[in-house]
Amino acid sequence: MEVLKDVFGELNGQAITSYTLRNDSGMEFTCIDYGCTITRIMVPDKNGVKENVVLGYDTLEEYLNYSPYFGCIIGRISGRIKNATFTLDDEAFTLAKNENENHLHGGDNGFHNVIWSSSVETKADEANIVFSYTSPDGEEGFPGNLKLQVTYSLNNENEIVISYQGVSDQKTIVNLTNHSYFNLSGNLKRTILAHELTLKSDGFLELDPSFIPTGKVLSVEDTVFDFRKGLQIVQGVNSEHPQIKLVGGGYDHPFLLNANHEQEITLVDYESGRKLEIETDEPCVVLYTGNSLEEGFTIGGVPSEKHLGLCLETQLPPNMINNPNFPSAVLEANEVYSTKTKYAFKLI
Structure with missing residues (x-):
């Protein structure tokens, strides 16, 4: 295992550090x-050619000027919270409104815009980058001083493991995820429309016009949301299903997982021969197919366009704090928040 450290840029007089694990x-x-932004993942195709399989930039300025959450950690809460408000023990909390009247992805100053402390741990068959940050009480409206640690691990099985841990001194809510956009074609040679996705999921969450779950779980049976036996993304994008049209021609939906740590999420690009298997502790994965990726900028020299990448955000269901039927995101004072997701890169 090898770890390379470099300066990626500078922000407000502070150096931004880049780590490459090989x-x-x-x-x-x-x-x-x-x-905690993942900028590049280089894996081989069926001919042994190593190429990048995530959307990322080469400069800090590009991340600052335009990045729809490419590769970063989202928090304190991933997804949307309706009306940017929630209640804990009869106390109402008002969050930052950064998407109309709603709260999205932790707010404008969420964890994606934080410079985290970092350190390196190396072993014979594994290398870890450990990121740390303390989110102060009241940041973006959330209660409690929340001490966080996010660890990125790479092993010799071509697996990346993301481990999340946190402790708060007050009762609060936490729901972290990683927002990488995957494209297994390699170096963005094609869109993700021909990618085939398999999900062990019988139900997805209906969205309202603000893309917030209504609380209703819809069956995937006989719909373009049925990924249980594998489905090309293009079949959903071209569908007239009202939920597909609602989010701009594609998916931006939470799927409830039937299993954990049983290859419950699989993405395949048959032309390159690459396969990604994701296993997680989480009860839900949000599938987002880049429906809102705009034109007018480039990513690694490739013009941006709709469906150039897709996200598989393992997490609790969005807006869970306002929906008692969903798994709870409440973290009691001094309780440990802990979850893990593994990304295994293979060949078909």
């Missing part, structure tokens, strides 16, 4: 301490 088979994984 395993014994040559797979590379690069991240920066700004937002």
Whole structure:
């Protein structure tokens, strides 16, 4: 295992550090301490050609000027909270409103815009980058001083594991995720429309016009939301299903997982031969197919366009704090928040 450290840029007089982890088979994984952002994952195709399979930039300025959460950690809460308000023990909390009247992805100054402390741990068959940050009481409206640790691990099995841990001194809510956009074609040669996704999920959450779950779980049976036996993304994008049209022609929906740590999420690009298997502790994954990616800028020299990447955000259901039927995001004072997601890169 090898770890390379470099300066990625400078923000407000503080250097932004880049870490590249390289395993014994040559797979590379690069991240920066700004937002715990994954900038590059280099894996081979069926011919042994190593290429980048995530959307990311080469400069800090590009992340600052335009990045729809490429590769970063989202928090304190991922997804949307309706009307940017919630109640804990009869006390109402008002959050930052950064998407119309709602709260999105932790607010404008969420964890994606934080410079995290970082350190390196290396072992014979594994390398870790450990990121730390304390979110102060009241940040973006959330209660409690929340001490966080996010660890990115790369092993010799071509697996990346993201581990999240946190402790708050007050009762609060927490729901973290990573917002990487995957494209297994390699170096963004094609869109993700021909990618085939398999999900162990019988139900997805209906969205209202603000893309917030209504609380209703819809069956995937006989719909373009049925990924249980595998489905190409293009079949959903071209559908007239009202939920597909609502989010701009594609998916931006939470799926409730039937299983954990049983290859419950699989993404395949048959042309390159690459396969991504995701296993998680979380009860839900949000599938977002880049419906709102705009034109007018480039990503690694490739013009941006709709459906250039897709996100598989493992988490609790969005707006869970305002929906008692969903798994709870409440973290009691001094309780440990802990969850883990593994990304295994393979060939078909």
